[in-house]
Amino acid sequence: MPERFLPPRPERAHLGGRPLPRCTSSTIALANLDAQIAGLAQHYAQSGHTAVGVRLTNALLTRHSITSDACDLRAADRITTELVSHAPADSTAWLTRAHMATTTHRFAESTRALALATHHGAAAEDIAEERADILEACGCGPAALTLRMAHGTTHADPQQMARIACLHVSMGNDQPARDAFGEALGRYAGPSPLPLAAILYNWGHALQHAGQHDRAVKAYLAVLAYFPTHARALRALTE
Amino acid sequence: MSDHLSSLRAMQDPVIDLTDLYFFPVPDVPGRLAVVLNLFPGAQPGAAFSDAVLYRMRLAPAHIGTDAVVRARGEDAIAFDVTFTDIEPDTGDQGGALSYGADRTVAFRTGEKGAVRGPEVSVFAGLRRDPFFMDVQSEIRTRATRRLAFTAPGVDAVAGQNVLSIVLELDADAVLGTARSALWAAVGESLSQGVPTARFERIGRPEAKNVLLSVNGNDTVNASVDLRDLYNLDDPFDVPPGSAASYRARLDANLAMFDQLDDAVAWPFTDDHHHPLTEPLLHDHLVLDTTKPFGDHGYLDIERGALTGQPHETCGGRWLNEDVIDLLYSVIVGGWHGTPVSDGVDSAVIPATRAFPYLAQANPDPPVLDAGAILAPSP
Numbered sequence: 001m002p003e004r005f006l007p008p009r010p011e012r013a014h015l016g017g018r019p020l021p022r023c024t025s026s027t028i029a030l031a032n033l034d035a036q037i038a039g040l041a042q043h044y045a046q047s048g049h050t051a052v053g054v055r056l057t058n059a060l061l062t063r064h065s066i067t068s069d070a071c072d073l074r075a076a077d078r079i080t081t082e083l084v085s086h087a088p089a090d091s092t093a094w095l096t097r098a099h100m101a102t103t104t105h106r107f108a109e110s111t112r113a114l115a116l117a118t119h120h121g122a123a124a125e126d127i128a129e130e131r132a133d134i135l136e137a138c139g140c141g142p143a144a145l146t147l148r149m150a151h152g153t154t155h156a157d158p159q160q161m162a163r164i165a166c167l168h169v170s171m172g173n174d175q176p177a178r179d180a181f182g183e184a185l186g187r188y189a190g191p192s193p194l195p196l197a198a199i200l201y202n203w204g205h206a207l208q209h210a211g212q213h214d215r216a217v218k219a220y221l222a223v224l225a226y227f228p229t230h231a232r233a234l235r236a237l238t239e
Numbered sequence: 240m241s242d243h244l245s246s247l248r249a250m251q252d253p254v255i256d257l258t259d260l261y262f263f264p265v266p267d268v269p270g271r272l273a274v275v276l277n278l279f280p281g282a283q284p285g286a287a288f289s290d291a292v293l294y295r296m297r298l299a300p301a302h303i304g305t306d307a308v309v310r311a312r313g314e315d316a317i318a319f320d321v322t323f324t325d326i327e328p329d330t331g332d333q334g335g336a337l338s339y340g341a342d343r344t345v346a347f348r349t350g351e352k353g354a355v356r357g358p359e360v361s362v363f364a365g366l367r368r369d370p371f372f373m374d375v376q377s378e379i380r381t382r383a384t385r386r387l388a389f390t391a392p393g394v395d396a397v398a399g400q401n402v403l404s405i406v407l408e409l410d411a412d413a414v415l416g417t418a419r420s421a422l423w424a425a426v427g428e429s430l431s432q433g434v435p436t437a438r439f440e441r442i443g444r445p446e447a448k449n450v451l452l453s454v455n456g457n458d459t460v461n462a463s464v465d466l467r468d469l470y471n472l473d474d475p476f477d478v479p480p481g482s483a484a485s486y487r488a489r490l491d492a493n494l495a496m497f498d499q500l501d502d503a504v505a506w507p508f509t510d511d512h513h514h515p516l517t518e519p520l521l522h523d524h525l526v527l528d529t530t531k532p533f534g535d536h537g538y539l540d541i542e543r544g545a546l547t548g549q550p551h552e553t554c555g556g557r558w559l560n561e562d563v564i565d566l567l568y569s570v571i572v573g574g575w576h577g578t579p580v581s582d583g584v585d586s587a588v589i590p591a592t593r594a595f596p597y598l599a600q601a602n603p604d605p606p607v608l609d610a611g612a613i614l615a616p617s618p
Contacts, residue, residue: 034285
């Protein structure tokens with residue numbers, strides 16, 4: 001199939017000489033996310049359905065990961081409080097509450113929510129994933145890595161591989177980290193920049209904490225190639 | 240649900256999620272054909288096409304083989320490639336480009352005002368009502384219980400939903416060269432831009448993936464494998480033999496289950512132990528007879544004519560308001576002339592019109608699409 005006329009687009013982003021995937025522009029990705037949130041918010045307000053609330057929370061946390069807008073975090077916190085209040089026997093409500101608490105580093109609350117999610121029948125893989133996030137945030141890299149390797153049913157998933165790469169960085173396993181991260185980027189096939197920005201930001205964050213500042217800066221710059229207004233990447237570069 | 244949410248990958252990014260393909264003669268205008276490619280299930284006002292995705296429709300001359308299967312070859316196909324720019328800050332719309340043939344390009348903008356009408360090609364892209372309609376939960380319950388579980392009336396799971404739509408209208412002679420063939424096959428694809436391209440999704444007939452290839456515990460060869468992401472990777476006009484073998488096993492198993500839903504056998508397996516519909520459905524494209532006029536009903540008619548030896552009487556293809564779920568279930572359960580099966584939903588809340596761009600204007604306040612049960616395999 002011959003290459004045809006395509007509208008002009010910016011050059012592809014690079015990281016360490018490696019071309020990164022071509023993704024939907026940040027304007028479109030955020031417009032679609034905004035539209036999704038607006039629709040979910042309206043219907044959650046009308047229906048209060050747990051499934052809608054869970055999707056809304058996840059969308060708000062995704063947008064917060066880019067914009068760092070505290071309003072999104074407050075809204076997600078309020079919604080997850082309502083979810084577990086209105087549906088106390090629903091494991092997804094407790095899992096979402098746990099994820100919210102982990103995001104805001106309230107680990108004791110997150111652990112309690114996970115216990116209730118387990119009690120109400122949440123899948124072991126979902127519990128392990130959230131527990132690994134807590135362990136990682138608390139600096140227990142080896143335990144988090146063990147948990148991810150044992151329960152990760154989607155090791156071929158780029159985001160999962162990138163999380164494992166970040167844990168290797170935190171443990172000083174440089175080559176396994178590079179291998180896993182390269183594999184994660186190589187397997188990234190979708191056009192959405194949202195998961196990719198998370199992968200790149202977390203990689204930069206892990207490198208920064210490991211004292212590899214030059215490589216961290218490159219990762220943050222790659223994040224900005226996808227989201228020029230990515231608040232945490234911009235903040236990290238000015239620190 | 241047609242092709243909405245038809246793979247895990249598509250669930251993660253609706254800009255690649257193709258929901259439906261339609262292919263029909265333009266009503267009341269002989270010589271013109273229309274192709275509609277819909278995507279982005281549950282799109283809310285403000286939703287936009289990706290500027291990193293190539294939306295492609297391919298039309299290829301088709302023929303009926305000695306085995307009564309309608310086939311088309313990718314090397315004969317004409318591609319209609321549609322790409323979009325970023326959102327314009329001033330207007331909020333997007334620029335679009337349609338490329339086809341050796342060097343033909345049409346620039347347009349999203350939204351009704353940005354549509355381009357031309358003697359050779361017309362093109363529209365933007366947010367519209369989803370014209371598909373179906374009782375999804377009853378269909379899922381039917382597969383789960385192995386009994387027809389539809390009710391009258393049914394519950395339209397798509398009621399009020401929007402999609403992003405790309406509508407092409409073309410002069411058949413000038414663009415395709417109808418002397419090449421009376422029958423034409425159509426497929427839709429979403430692909431990555433650049434070289435090499437990667438295919439995100441492909442679409443031909445409705446429910447090829449979500450119903451016919453679904454995991455139902457019937458297929459003992461691939462007992463629990465969700466084949467849909469693999470299916471999406473294939474060139475629809477050139478499916479690799481290894482993949483086709485997997486789809487064949489799944490179709491044989493599922494079609495046998497559907498045939499049993501009324502406790503009667505309408506489809507005895509062939510001498511080589513396949514369901515008679517398996518091979519025709521494996522060639523997953525819409526087929527239109529360009530010599531026949533527009534009709535409200537035509538879906539699967541050309542495939543029926545090929546299999547039964549009684550020539551098709553309609554144009555075939557797929558019209559926007561056609562009740563394809565009733566037709567599909569009637570055929571796979573009771574055969575071409577069996578007792579009709581209905582899901583109890585007979586039209587969209589606001590049906591499509593007979594004038595370009597056909598699909599009704601977008602719902603400004605669409606409900607949230609209930610994605611929960613759609614991807615979950617039946618037990």
